[in-house]
Amino acid sequence: MPGRVNDFTLKIATVNGTGSASANALLTKAVFRMGVPVMGKNYFPSNIQGLPTWYEIRVTEPGHLTRSGHVHLMVAMNPETFAKDHAEVTPGGYLLYDSTWPRVRDFNRDDINIIGVPLADMVNHHFADARTRILMKNVAYVGALAALLDLDLAVIEGLLQETFGESKAKLVAANMQAVELGHAYVREHFECPLGLRVEERDLTDGHIIIDGNTTAALGAMFAGATVGAWYPLTPSTSLMNAFSDFCERYRTTEQGEREFAVIQAEDELAAIGMVLGAGWMGARAFTPTSGPGISLMNEFIGFGYYTEIPAVIFDVQRVGPSTGMPTRTQQGDLMACAYAGHGDTRHICLYPADPAEAFELSARAFDLAEHFQTPVFVVSDLDIGMNEWMVPELSWDANYRPDRGKVLDADELDRLAGPFQRYMDPDRDGIPFRTLPGVHPAGAFFTRGSGHSKHGTYTEDAAEYQEVMDRLACKFETARAHVPPPAIEYAYAASGGDGRQRPRPTACAIVSLGSCDLAVREARKALKAGGTELDYCRIRAFPFTDEVERFLAEHETLFVVEQNRDAQCKGMLLMETDVARDKLVSILHYNGLPIASTDIEEAVLGHLNREEAI
């Protein structure tokens, strides 16, 4: 393999529950601290201990923070998956294994380089108890990799000190001992560094490494959310944990009183009920969940839509259907969220592409929910929510004021002539006024999921029922102009008659959403290098805005890239826009791993070549 400086992928195969996750995070962070952009992705099992787990680290000076589709160096620590891991190494690449137990007969490839390091043996000599030995074996491979890849040991030591703190200097020393064991052995027995290596840069300044559940939780706190209800469900659990931790720190008074309430519900039916109860009362409330939870919440989501109660629901999607693969990623709930509930319902959905955008759209969701008095979904996924992404530092508008929507206060209710009527449309934007309990006797009304008239009264009258349904449709139309527009990139611009630059659309383009973004970007670059330029529209919200409609209209062929089997985004585009069916070409990826740029590149080229052949 030719030398690859700051541009390679390594994959670490271990057994879960052995402490390898922290070793892998340490490696990732070390690359980041050396100023080189890095991606870390964890492919872990739905299990506490003993099943295979992988961690993929891509060192990428060009900034392709997505799966490359290659493995230049495999760290094969799990005997159970050894054969498969061995087979996966890209020709010319390397495989590092624990040579305490020789496995010569397992090596049947002559196109890769084998690096045997007796990891178990060396830690067993230096550490006494069994648990420490298991943990330190992982730290020892960090040391070995540090030598092979030229990672700065001082950076690693610094990170260990941050992790353990001054009070646990002994732990830092023990870990460093293990690092040095691996490091020294490799230095002695192999030519270091390899062709693959990390060279210091300053490309990560102004960036952080963070997961999207943490940023979404932070967004919720920044938006002023006070009530959260949830039922533990991978991969959404860490969102509420993070929210609780943030609020414990920043939303607790000096007297130790909490200005928030986090309730662990008995199930998701109750969790969404609590959120709606709190939203009805006037608090900013939310629930994080995943597909199985969305399925359970359906009746109440329809209730929230029809009674017009603000709520924010985070769907950190995982692989379905049913329990599916709880620890793998997918975009399989696009339709389940957009149309949750029986009867005619449509919901505002936001689609963050990475943790930075999860922060922004999380906060935005609360404003939209209250502005439009309706449940709003933040449709994230496991890849965004649980993997650590390198993203630009988060920023926050110092002048942010929550948009609480049309709420009549006590003074306004005092001046009200006649009884308050809940579902009128005085502004012709489909958004009625609401009142909050306990504020004023004149504000009282009865919230019901059964048929109601615009006055808020019970009805079974055909015209009265339909009037409210039509206004709800109008409200959704108003939302179309308020939700975040897509992120659009044109390949070419041409100057118009007035001298202004205007985009000149390519014939083919890509439409995608959410965590496909980085893979699409890398694929576009690769395709461009091969002479194929594609415009790109990343949808950020449902309802689809006019910009989406225009983008669809101005291209002949649109590759719709999404991570589910049934082309749900494409289906929604067909249902919700004027696009012609034969213009849309699906590129689907749904095996539970995050989509790689090569998946997209190959599919686009495959399609274009077929077209040419015809």
Added chain:
Amino acid sequence: MSYIRKPVAHHSNLPVNALGLTERDYEGGMSTLCAGCGHDSITAALIQACWGLDIEPHKVAKMSGIGCSSKTPAYFLREAHGINAVHGRMPSIATGANAANRNLYYIGVSGDGDSLSIGFGQFAHAIRRNVNMLYLIENNGVYGLTKGQFSASADVGSRSKGGDINEQPPIDPVLTAISLGCTFVARGFSGDKEQLVPLIKAGLQHRGFAMIDVISPCVAFNNHEGSTKSYAHTRQFYHPAIHTDFIEPRAEIRAEYERGKTMPIELHDGSTIVLRKVDVDHDPTNRAAAIGYLERHREAEEIVTGLLYVEEEGRDLHAINRTATDSLVEARVHGNQQAVLEEVQTQYR
């Protein structure tokens, strides 16, 4: 059809409470239930209790699930916000609303189907969390609104209108609530307002989850011979264990109470309930004893009523959460968000 609103006429001869309001001011829309339905009597008792306690109507949040019983919040306290949740899920709405604003009265109305079948889990968990609310189960042994199927509270041997005999054991909300740690458990009868009104008052003033199981005959589907939830059957097997007198804060305890037979319990707001035991062998502050007592009378097929278990010192949802005393309705965006963001991000560099 549109909503029928009763004319709000002022009858100068009606007594007023401390707020200058008459009972009429505590009414709601016109009931659409069957004439003679027990649920309407409970509505009347609720109105009387709220009026008697001088509660500002708009300081109440009233809520329910789905069923005939669950329709009734529309028939009282027209100046209070109300919400009809989905079937069986009112407890979660109440929990969230109460979490957001602890400074209102919460009245939940449910049915035996709503609470003991589809909503059994939510009912149990609201008790576990000790949500500060009054929770009424208007118990008729059937699903009224879906036309008379047996509910989970139907007694063994009870006959349906169509002639079927129920063979499955009933779920008793009172025993269930006590065993789940409910801090206020009572049973009443829609036909005995004298007993019910003080129970409701005490339940409203109790801090924590106050559950009252109110036998409330369904005249349309479960009031026939052979039903164990009919008016006739309830009257025949009625066994008041205890009378509850509710005494306002600061009011003097005037009645003469026989020592040993009475038990005053002070509530959190300073009001008092005086329990007058009809049965001396019942101690409503002893959980195990209360369960034993109820079991004995259940075997004798008696319907024991009154305040059957009470614990004033239980910690409610907010005590456990250590929630601030202000409501959580205001969005909390105070503090220097910029500085917070900076501090948070240093951990991720």
